[in-house]
Amino acid sequence: MPNWLLPENIADVLPSEARKIEELRRRLLDNFRLYGYEMVMPPLLEYLESLLTGAGQDTDLRTFKLVDQLSGRTLGVRADMTTQVARIDAHLLNRASVTRLCYAGSVLHTRPSGLHATREPVQIGAEIYGHAGIEADAEIQELALNSLALAGMQEVRLDLCHVGVLRALIANDAAARGQEAALFGLLESKDVPGLRAISNAYQPATRDALLALPGLYGDISVIAKARITLPALPGIARALDELQALAELAGSVKAANVTIDLADLRGYHYHSGVMFAAYVPGLPNAVVRGGRYDHVGEAFGRARPATGFSMDLRELARLMPGAERKRAIRAPWGTEAGLREKIAELRRAGEIVIQSLPGHENDQDEFDCDRAVEFSNGNWIIKILG
């Protein structure tokens, strides 16, 4: 095996793709700033216990582990920056007010999340801490949809769900308590026979509700149907009200097609309330995931309401149309003051100027040199190339 082969689902990013990713990263971060989000840069590695605090078993399985030669302790490479940002909010900032934070950076996954998925996504996201009301979720949802629009995504499907429905059902039935993980798993895979088997000993109302959840999928009318089908527990009523408010809000954004899926709890292991995932044509996996996770701050010793979203820049950039080749100016190699001054002036004006190294006059692959700097009648001038 040649020793320059890369591991499976790990790849180099070549120039035109790298430029798309970087331009999108800048565009999204600049937009987050317009909403008042402050950027933070958590470390790539942390002690494993801190990295996995509040993160759930799913994150544990996705985390690469290694031994720290300095302390002898186990370190983890981040698989998701969201909980790191919650740690920053809980411990380092220690603010009592609302805090808006954003981030962008590589994360590593031990296993790809799909057949062709990368194990090194470039995660970008935004989080709000300190507000428990639906208004924060509404802002996050708007920003997520807005980010997809900035990435040129025209057709977006937004799936909304709420972990509060299942939690309320479990809390209300002694026989179901302690079986939360199994129930989440069965609902994730929409395993109705499995749900039927596990719920044998539950109250009939809990059982009927669990068996109804996989069918509570569709447009906003599902919420009204759920109000009739599911038991009238306060936790369920609250969850359905929140879903209704967010679905109406998202429905008013043009190009977003909203669906409700009360059994879609895939990949949400630290979330505590309303959750969403956005899908675009051409990609089976969600391009954006987000939602409320009020208990993670508590695991860090400081309870803070939290909600946010994140997405993979690599995947988004791949869905965008190919970047056009950038127009550039070719200049000869040389050290004369006049030439150097001319080149500097053009670059100050935002032009790309590429000096040809001797013997490599036609090498500029990514750039379309439509002009050239030339010496004519004692001056350095720009010549349009045909």
Ligand SMILES: N[C@@H](Cc1c[nH]c[nH+]1)C(=O)O
């Ligand atoms: N980081 C979560 C999404 C999220 C961000 N903030 C809240 N939830 C994920 O990757 O699924």
